[in-house]
Amino acid sequence: MARAIARDHGGNVVLVARRKERLEALCEELRTRHGVQAASIVADLSRPEDVERVFAEATRERVLHGAILNAGVTYWGEAMKLDWDAFQALLNTNVTSMVRLSSLLLPHLIEQAGGARGGAAGLMLISSVAAFIPVPYQAAYSGTKAFILSYGQALAQELRHTGVSVTVFAPGGITTELLENSGLSRRFKAGDLGMMTAAQCATHAVRAFVQRKELSVPGLLNQTLALASRLLPRGLLAQRTAAMYRPGH
Numbered sequence: 363m364a365r366a367i368a369r370d371h372g373g374n375v376v377l378v379a380r381r382k383e384r385l386e387a388l389c390e391e392l393r394t395r396h397g398v399q400a401a402s403i404v405a406d407l408s409r410p411e412d413v414e415r416v417f418a419e420a421t422r423e424r425v426l427h428g429a430i431l432n433a434g435v436t437y438w439g440e441a442m443k444l445d446w447d448a449f450q451a452l453l454n455t456n457v458t459s460m461v462r463l464s465s466l467l468l469p470h471l472i473e474q475a476g477g478a479r480g481g482a483a484g485l486m487l488i489s490s491v492a493a494f495i496p497v498p499y500q501a502a503y504s505g506t507k508a509f510i511l512s513y514g515q516a517l518a519q520e521l522r523h524t525g526v527s528v529t530v531f532a533p534g535g536i537t538t539e540l541l542e543n544s545g546l547s548r549r550f551k552a553g554d555l556g557m558m559t560a561a562q563c564a565t566h567a568v569r570a571f572v573q574r575k576e577l578s579v580p581g582l583l584n585q586t587l588a589l590a591s592r593l594l595p596r597g598l599l600a601q602r603t604a605a606m607y608r609p610g611h
């Protein structure tokens with residue numbers, strides 16, 4: 363998404379993640395290839411103190427016009443076997459940091475959007491198709507993504523007259539490290555029906571953000587799944603999904 367913002371919109375970016383070398387390499391790439399300003403903040407968003415620091419550093423002597431809260435982790439396996447510390451880290455990363463950062467960022471974004479300048483600002487929260495359907499063997503993850511969907515869509519209404527858009531982006535399978543780290547890459551592979559590359563998905567996401575969409579689901583298969591979740595019983599969908607996600611077969 364940082365690449366798409368710099369390449370397609372000439373946007374300056376502040377990037378946040380845990381791995382310093384990767385952040386710095388990407389910043390350098392964006393500066394040389396696209397001539398934008400790029401800064402990085404190394405932080406672990408599962409740690410509340412890091413979340414506070416990210417906001418302080420990102421807004422120190424700098425004005426933000428948009429924020430994309432994308433960091434997320436998953437666990438694939440039986441919910442009762444999810445280690446408690448790992449669950450806390452998942453919840454902190456996917457939910458708590460997102461709510462805290464949203465609460466800290468929104469007054470800043472409202473200020474940029476409002477007043478005499480009459481500008482606009484935006485917040486985008488990254489959810490998942492797993493928000494629409496209970497996903498057995500990704501129970502905690504799909505729960506966090508359902509939270510984000512509900513929270514983000516509610517927030518969009520609360521902020522309607524502020525000039526700040528809230529976009530919830532809910533992709534399906536993307537071939538990224540998230541699948542590698544969870545083992546899901548053994549089940550879902552590049553080229554499978556509906557799977558996207560990170561670059562494809564990022565293009566959709568940034569377009570939705572710029573167009574200030576309230577909810578965006580990229581790709582026909584994912585849109586069909588989102589629609590099915592409104593038409594079919596959730597229990598039936600969960601049963602079908604269980605067969606796809608059950609580990610060890």
Ligand SMILES: NC(=O)c1ccc[n+]([C@@H]2O[C@H](COP(=O)([O-])OP(=O)(O)OC[C@H]3O[C@@H](n4cnc5c(N)ncnc54)[C@H](OP(=O)(O)O)[C@@H]3O)[C@@H](O)[C@H]2O)c1
Nearest residue numbers: 379380381406407408432433434490534535536538539540
């Ligand atoms: N891949 C999929 O199939 C899929 C489908 C639907 C939705 N999504 C959602 O898309 C978002 C991005 O996922 P992805 O697939 O691109 O995963 P990814 O390749 O693992 O990337 C996750 C990004 O978040 C950062 N991150 C993870 N934990 C962090 C932490 N505790 N503190 C700070 N940064 C952290 C990672 O950098 P560091 O590791 O360096 O910190 C990385 O930049 C997530 O919210 C995910 O739920 C993914």
